[in-house]
Every structure is written in structure tokens, then in C-alpha cells.
Amino acid sequence: MNVTLKLFAAVRDIVGESSRELQLDEGATPEQLWRDLVSHHRELYVHRIPMVAINEEYAGSDTELHEGDEVAFIPPVSGG
């Protein structure tokens, strides 16, 4: 299934991309995506998995993804 991954702030800087189109198996979760990112970007290893948003709503990292979902990792926010 097709899923869009959005990256922000420090995670975007480390990975080097703001957006990535992914081909995933059914039942994939954001937690699996994070582990994959960490395996390719060692600097992420010392950080807990950030907050997750699916289709612009906060969601659990173990939420199963569906075709067309937009997943985002939300590092610690600092707005306001």
C-alpha cells in the first residue's frame, strides 16, 4: 500500500528529506517506520520515537496504517 511519510524539524535535518512516498505491507505501523529510519540514521537512535500523526491527527505509534495515509513524526514541539 502507498503511504506518505512527513518529516519535520531535527528529524527532517537528520534524514535529509521532508516527505517520502513509501510502499508498505498491510498492517505496517509508524513504530516500524521509525525503526527503519533509525536503522538508516544512527543519530536517531538516542531519541525515543516521536509523537505520531496520521492524516493530521495525533495517533498511537502502533496504529495500523492504510492505503493513502499520511504519517508524520512530530518531534518535541516548541511553538507559541
Add this chain to the structure above:
Amino acid sequence: MPMAYLTDDIIDIRNLAAGVVRPSDGAVVTFAGVVRDHHQDKAVESIEYHAYRPMAEKEIDKVVRSVAAEHPNVRTGVIHRLGMLKVGETSIAIVCASSHRADAFEACRKIIDGVKETAPIWKKEFGPDGTEWVGWQSDRTDPVPDIDQKE
């Protein structure tokens, strides 16, 4: 249709207030979040704000609606600026208007607290000691053995 809460332009607080205040309002509380020249012990020269824009609009709207439900007599306006800001510039402006001040003060505080907690907005600080995404370094957990090991 909710108002747009994000802008790339300099914030005009008076304009924001003009859109909120009614003749029945006896109290107008205004909050401005301003870029300051330090963060803990580090000097700051400028800050760049980034956002997951569509989600930030939604999350700010949720905060505004939640506060409106708790304070139905208060009207509010919120604008958060994105992009590069220098010390002294306003990053967020909130206007709360009500017949009486207790409600307006309370609503304003709840809005800034809520936005700071939930909006997917990030600031990158620039200063003489370097550049840092606020909140990222302090989010580290265990050291990575081969990166952090000293000789």
C-alpha cells in the same frame, strides 16, 4: 470555516484585536509571545519557526474551540507567525475579549498553554554558540555506544 491561524507576515496585533472586539466587551486581554535574547544559558539572535501547517491549523483551532466551550462569553483571535524572526519580534499573538476581565484573562492563558502543548510547530534557535532545534537535544535517552564513547 475556521480562521487561518498561521501567517508568514509580521503580526499586526491591533488588526487582530479589531476583528475580535465588540462594543459589549469591557475587557480586552492581549498576549504577545516575543523572541527573547536567551534560552537558558545560551544567547539567541534569531529563531526560525516551522510548522506542519495543515495540522497546526487544526490543533490551534481545537484549542480555541475547547477554550470557547469553557468560556462562551469570550471571543478570541490567534495568529502564529512562521519563518525567521529576530529578537523582539512577535511569534504569536492572542486577543481575548469579554464583558469582564476574569474570563478574558483565563481564556488567554489557556490558549497559549494549549498551543504550546499541542501545535505541531517547532523553533530553531540561532546564536553565537550555534543552532539548535528547541527540545531535541534534551529528548535524548541512552548514549549510543559507538558514537558517544570517548577514547
